[in-house]
Amino acid sequence: MKLRVLWVGKTQEEWLKRGIDEYAGRIRRYAPLELAEAREEKGAAELALRSRECERLERLLPKNSRLILLDERGSQLTSPELAAFIGRQRDNAVPELAFAVGGAYGFSDAFRARADKVIALSRLTLTHQMVRVVLLEQLYRAFTILNGEPYHH
Numbered sequence: 001m002k003l004r005v006l007w008v009g010k011t012q013e014e015w016l017k018r019g020i021d022e023y024a025g026r027i028r029r030y031a032p033l034e035l036a037e038a039r040e041e042k043g044a045a046e047l048a049l050r051s052r053e054c055e056r057l058e059r060l061l062p063k064n065s066r067l068i069l070l071d072e073r074g075s076q077l078t079s080p081e082l083a084a085f086i087g088r089q090r091d092n093a094v095p096e097l098a099f100a101v102g103g104a105y106g107f108s109d110a111f112r113a114r115a116d117k118v119i120a121l122s123r124l125t126l127t128h129q130m131v132r133v134v135l136l137e138q139l140y141r142a143f144t145i146l147n148g149e150p151y152h153h
C-alpha cells in the first residue's frame with residue numbers, strides 16, 4: 001500500500017524540512033511514500049481561500065486513494081490505534097492512503113465532507129507546518145508497531 005501526504009504551502013523552516021526528510025526516509029523503508037504540496041492561496045477572503053486550496057489538494061489526489069484529513073476536531077487515536085487502522089487498510093488491499101494537512105485556515109466544508117476519516121493529533125491547534133513532521137513521525141511509529149520493532153514505548 002502506498003502512502004501520500006499532501007499539504008498546502010511551502011515548508012519555510014530548515015528545521016522542519018530536516019524533520020520531514022528524516023521521517024519520510026524512515027517511512028520509505030516500509031512503504032512507498034509521496035509528498036505533495038498544493039499552492040497556498042493569498043489575499044482572498046477566508047472562505048474562498050479555503051475552497052481554492054482544497055480544490056488544489058483534490059487535484060493531487062489519485063482516484064483510488066482513501067483520504068484522511070488531519071484536523072484538531074477529528075477523532076483522537078492512540079499510536080497503536082493509528083497503526084491498527086493502517087494495518088487494516090493494508091490487509092484490505094487499499095491501494096493508497098492519502099493524509100491531507102490543511103493550510104493556515106484549514107479545509108473547506110466540501111473537502112471535509114469528502115474525506116473517509118478525520119483524525120486529530122491532539123485537541124491543540126498546531127501550525128500547519130509543524131503538523132507535517134508530527135504526522136510523519138506518527139506514520140513511521142505506526143510501521144514500527146506493525147512490525148513489532150522496539151521504537152514505540
Ligand SMILES: C[S@@+](CC[C@H](N)C(=O)[O-])C[C@H]1O[C@@H](n2cnc3c(N)ncnc32)[C@H](O)[C@@H]1O
Pocket residue numbers: 069070071072100101102103104105106107119120121122123124125126127128129131
Ligand atoms: C492552523 S490549523 C487550521 C486552523 C483552522 N482555524 C481550522 O479551524 O481548521 C492548519 C492545519 O493544521 C492541521 N492541524 C493543526 N492542528 C492539528 C491537530 N491538533 N491535529 C491534526 N491536525 C492539525 C490541520 O490540517 C489544519 O487544517
